[in-house]
Amino acid sequence: MSKDVNEMSFEESLRELEELVDMLENGGLDLDRSLDIYENAVKLRDHCRKILESSERRVQKIMETSGGIQREDI
Amino acid sequence: MASVISVSELNERAKTVLASESSINDVWVSGEISNLTRHSSGHYYFTLKDQRSEVRCTLFRGARNSLQFEPAESLKVTAFGSVDMYVARGSYQFNVMTMRRSGIGDMYLALEELKKKLRAEGLFDESRKRKLPRYPMTVGVVTSPTGAVIHDIIRVAEKRFPVNIILVPVLVQGEGAAQSISKGIELMNTQNADIMIVGRGGGSAEDLWAFNEESVARAIAASRIPVISAVGHETDFTIADMVADVRAPTPSAAAEMALPDVSSEARNIDGMMMRASRSLAACISLMNSRFVALDSKLSLKRAKEAVISESKNVNELSRRASVSVRSIMNEKNGMFRMADAKLSPRRAKDRIEQLFMELDDASAAADRSVAQMIAGRRKDMISADQRLRAVNPMNVLERGYSFVKGPDGATLVSVHQISPGSDVEITMKDGIANAKIKEVIRK
Numbered sequence: 001m002s003k004d005v006n007e008m009s010f011e012e013s014l015r016e017l018e019e020l021v022d023m024l025e026n027g028g029l030d031l032d033r034s035l036d037i038y039e040n041a042v043k044l045r046d047h048c049r050k051i052l053e054s055s056e057r058r059v060q061k062i063m064e065t066s067g068g069i070q071r072e073d074i
Numbered sequence: 075m076a077s078v079i080s081v082s083e084l085n086e087r088a089k090t091v092l093a094s095e096s097s098i099n100d101v102w103v104s105g106e107i108s109n110l111t112r113h114s115s116g117h118y119y120f121t122l123k124d125q126r127s128e129v130r131c132t133l134f135r136g137a138r139n140s141l142q143f144e145p146a147e148s149l150k151v152t153a154f155g156s157v158d159m160y161v162a163r164g165s166y167q168f169n170v171m172t173m174r175r176s177g178i179g180d181m182y183l184a185l186e187e188l189k190k191k192l193r194a195e196g197l198f199d200e201s202r203k204r205k206l207p208r209y210p211m212t213v214g215v216v217t218s219p220t221g222a223v224i225h226d227i228i229r230v231a232e233k234r235f236p237v238n239i240i241l242v243p244v245l246v247q248g249e250g251a252a253q254s255i256s257k258g259i260e261l262m263n264t265q266n267a268d269i270m271i272v273g274r275g276g277g278s279a280e281d282l283w284a285f286n287e288e289s290v291a292r293a294i295a296a297s298r299i300p301v302i303s304a305v306g307h308e309t310d311f312t313i314a315d316m317v318a319d320v321r322a323p324t325p326s327a328a329a330e331m332a333l334p335d336v337s338s339e340a341r342n343i344d345g346m347m348m349r350a351s352r353s354l355a356a357c358i359s360l361m362n363s364r365f366v367a368l369d370s371k372l373s374l375k376r377a378k379e380a381v382i383s384e385s386k387n388v389n390e391l392s393r394r395a396s397v398s399v400r401s402i403m404n405e406k407n408g409m410f411r412m413a414d415a416k417l418s419p420r421r422a423k424d425r426i427e428q429l430f431m432e433l434d435d436a437s438a439a440a441d442r443s444v445a446q447m448i449a450g451r452r453k454d455m456i457s458a459d460q461r462l463r464a465v466n467p468m469n470v471l472e473r474g475y476s477f478v479k480g481p482d483g484a485t486l487v488s489v490h491q492i493s494p495g496s497d498v499e500i501t502m503k504d505g506i507a508n509a510k511i512k513e514v515i516r517k
Contacts, residue, residue, distance in 0.1 A: 024349070027353070027356070034357040041347065049340070052340060053236075058239070060238070060240050069264070
């Protein structure tokens with residue numbers, strides 16, 4: 001995998017996961033490689049799930065003032 | 075022409091001429107209402123006048139009912155309709171189909187002009203519309219801080235998909251609203267949002283008017299971030315809606331368009347993982363049959379070494395496979411938790427029972443397909459090992475057996491590897507024979 005899974009967006013993870021599943025389904029891989037791919041798929045799946053379950057979303061309000069852009073949580 | 079016609083005929087002819095003249099049919103006429111009478115049938119009769127002229131008007135009950143206001147004496151209006159002949163009197167009248175209060179009427183005319191101009195510039199072109207990102211991380215919202223839009227997007231985000239929300243609070247109606255909205259769109263474009271919702275909840279045509287202003291249309295058109303418009307209700311259609319990449323009929327529909335549904339995403343991921351484990355199981359089973367095919371080709375010494383090292387691998391593989399199976403079960407549990415949080419207690423109970431059954435099925439299937447495959451493979455290898463220890467392959471050939479290789483050089487283990495006409499190579503104890511397959515009979 002080119003990128004650290006935890007750095008990936010949901011969309012990237014999902015795309016990567018789709019690719020890995022396609023690779024597995026197309027076959028022609030040796031067992032070790034297949035298991036490596038499967039393990040990576042599990043990591044991506046866990047990462048996607050973590051994003052879906054995360055409750056850390058922020059709701060912020062921004063306003064432009066004479067002193068620049070102001071932010072506050074709402 | 076010498077023929078003589080009746081008065082009725084004259085008026086009928088005049089009526090036909092008037093009805094076919096496009097310059098006096100389906101026109102907007104502005105004037106002031108006077109001599110208003112309301113008939114018991116529900117029809118209205120009045121005179122529409124300006125400084126120099128007047129015309130008799132009819133407003134039939136059906137048309138009256140579609141008006142947003144009660145016609146009244148001295149009211150300045152813009153009326154839409156056609157000229158018609160009242161045959162009995164020989165006088166013409168204006169049949170009003172709909173009517174707007176002036177001021178508002180002028181606004182609508184200006185709106186049509188603006189639409190024409192923006193359309194000519196290509197601002198409404200389908201080719202300009204961008205696709206919305208499927209999984210936004212941050213949703214920008216340009217709206218009133220107290221209105222339906224921000225309320226709905228927060229509610230839907232909690233239910234459907236976790237995103238960060240950035241609100242740029244703006245005035246959505248009244249003096250300065252258009253400028254506030256367009257500035258808000260520009261400010262949002264300095265932020266790291268993947269998608270933007272611009273709009274407000276329902277209101278009268280005047281309340282929504284800021285979204286028909288040119289500055290708002292231009293700000294939307296210039297936005298780097300794809301825009302969903304959500305102005306008023308289903309039936310309200312503003313210029314902002316025509317310029318936006320996507321028009322949502324209501325604020326909560328906008329939120330639903332912007333955000334994917336968490337439970338369907340979880341199901342999608344679950345489906346992919348099931349495909350992955352099925353493929354893995356198939357791969358293990360294929361490896362297994364290859365191993366069996368290969369073992370007769372190996373020398374006794376190399377086969378022994380291979381078996382010993384493969385046995386070590388098998389321990390490792392079966393450990394990894396059981397980790398994978400456990401994580402499939404964990405995932406099922408995770409889905410169950412998400413579903414549980416979303417549903418009402420009674421529906422949740424049904425859903426949970428359903429999920430438990432799915433969980434049993436999935437874990438049993440995964441268990442069979444992965445763990446048992448590996449266990450089976452280990453057994454095969456132990457028996458292969460025993461066979462190889464006991465029987466030197468060359469001795470087998472001494473006893474009158476031979477092995478057959480296909481056109482690709484692989485040892486044949488199945489009639490599925492060959493077909494009539496295939497060239498094969500038969501190895502016996504003292505040499506090789508080349509042969510051609512005449513017939514394949516499957517058991």
